[in-house]
Amino acid sequence: MASVVGDPRPAVDAGIRSGTVPSPAGSTAPGAGGFGADAGGPAGRGQPLLAVRNLVKRFGDQVAVDGVAFEVYPGETFGLLGPNGAGKSTTLAMVAGLLRPDAGEVEVGGFPLATRRREAQRLLGVVPQDVALYPELTAAQNMGYFAALRGLRGAEARRQIEAALDLVGLASHAGQRVERFSGGMKRRLNIAIGLLGRPRLLLLDEPTVGIDPQSRRHILETIRRLAAGGIAVLYTSHYMEEVEFLCRRVAIMDHGRIIAQGPLDQVRALAGDAAVLRLPWDRVLRDDDPEELARELGVPVEVTGGEVRFVLPRGPQQATAVLGELVRRGVPVRGMRLETPNLETVFLALTGRALRD
Numbered sequence: 001m002a003s004v005v006g007d008p009r010p011a012v013d014a015g016i017r018s019g020t021v022p023s024p025a026g027s028t029a030p031g032a033g034g035f036g037a038d039a040g041g042p043a044g045r046g047q048p049l050l051a052v053r054n055l056v057k058r059f060g061d062q063v064a065v066d067g068v069a070f071e072v073y074p075g076e077t078f079g080l081l082g083p084n085g086a087g088k089s090t091t092l093a094m095v096a097g098l099l100r101p102d103a104g105e106v107e108v109g110g111f112p113l114a115t116r117r118r119e120a121q122r123l124l125g126v127v128p129q130d131v132a133l134y135p136e137l138t139a140a141q142n143m144g145y146f147a148a149l150r151g152l153r154g155a156e157a158r159r160q161i162e163a164a165l166d167l168v169g170l171a172s173h174a175g176q177r178v179e180r181f182s183g184g185m186k187r188r189l190n191i192a193i194g195l196l197g198r199p200r201l202l203l204l205d206e207p208t209v210g211i212d213p214q215s216r217r218h219i220l221e222t223i224r225r226l227a228a229g230g231i232a233v234l235y236t237s238h239y240m241e242e243v244e245f246l247c248r249r250v251a252i253m254d255h256g257r258i259i260a261q262g263p264l265d266q267v268r269a270l271a272g273d274a275a276v277l278r279l280p281w282d283r284v285l286r287d288d289d290p291e292e293l294a295r296e297l298g299v300p301v302e303v304t305g306g307e308v309r310f311v312l313p314r315g316p317q318q319a320t321a322v323l324g325e326l327v328r329r330g331v332p333v334r335g336m337r338l339e340t341p342n343l344e345t346v347f348l349a350l351t352g353r354a355l356r357d
C-alpha cells in the first residue's frame, strides 16, 4: 500500500513484507564480486537493515528534513526521489552519521546510530555526491588509502580492492592515475571505495549526475548486482527513470517531507488517471502566459526551458480541451507528447511541479 502526505504509516511496511524483500540476508548472487550481506548481527532475515524514524533537520529557520521515515531491507534498492533541494542529501548525511539530526532516529542493522555509532557505521558504505579522490594517485593507490582508513590491511585489503575494482569495471585501470579518468570512471571508483569493508548497507547520493550514458548504465547495472548479492541500497536521485529501473520501493521527497512512499507500482498509481501533455514552448517568441492558460483550464502547469507541461488530472482525454484552447488562442502546436503515469506524473500530480529543471 502506498501512502501519501502526512501518512508515514505501518501500512507501507505491509506492502514491503508482502512482496518486495527479494533476497534474505546472507545470500550472495553470482557476479556480485563477493559483496553480500552476512546474516549475523541483530538484523536477521525479515528485519530492515536500515530504519529511519521521523528524522528532522533544521538549518536556521529552514526545515531541510521534516519527519522523514522509511526502511530498507537486505537485497533491495530503495529509491529516494525528489527535486534539487528536497532534502535527500541531508537525509543521507544523517543516515551516514555525518550530520546530527535535530530529532528522530536512525538504526542500522538494529544498532541505533545515536548510541551504537561504531557498530552501525561498520555496516555502512557511503558514496557521497562529490567525488573525493587523489588525482595524482592511481586507482589502486586511492583504494589503498581508503582501505587503510577503514582499518583494512594486507591480503584482506588487496582482496577487497581487487573485488571492488572488478565489480565497477575498473580492474584494468587499477594502475592508472585518477587525473586521467573520465567523470564516469571517477564516480565508479567512488563506488568501489564505498564498497570497502564489505558494507551491508550502501548509501548512494545521486551517483550518476553529470556523467556519460555508458558509465551511467554501468553504475546502474553494478547497483543491481550488489542488491542481487544481498546488499541493501539507499539510492537518491532526481532521475525518475533510474529509480524506476532500480527500485521496487520508493519514497518521493519534496520540501523536506516524504509526500508518497511504497511499492513502485502503488506509488505510480497515486497519479490516478493523470497524464502529462508536453509541448514545445518558446517563451521568447510567445506572449501567451501558459500559467494563466492553465489557471483558466484548471490544470497544473510547469514551464521549463523550451517546454510546457500541462498536468491532466482526469487523464489523456483532457488533452483535447487543452489543445482546443491553444488552437482557439492561435498558439501554434508544433509537436506534443502525452505521458501516462510514471513517477514524474505522480510528482506533478501531487505538487503541480516538475521533478527536475
Ligand SMILES: Nc1ncnc2c1ncn2[C@@H]1O[C@H](COP(=O)(O)OP(=O)(O)OP(=O)(O)O)[C@@H](O)[C@H]1O
Pocket (backbone or CB within 6 Å): 059, 064, 082, 083, 084, 085, 086, 087, 088, 089, 090, 091, 206
Ligand atoms: N549545511 C547547510 N546549511 C544550510 N542549508 C542547507 C545545508 N545543507 C542543505 N541545506 C538546505 O537544505 C535543503 C535540502 O538540501 P539537500 O542538499 O538535502 O537537498 P537535495 O534533495 O539533496 O538536493 P540536491 O540534489 O540539490 O543536493 C536545501 O534547501 C539546502 O539549501
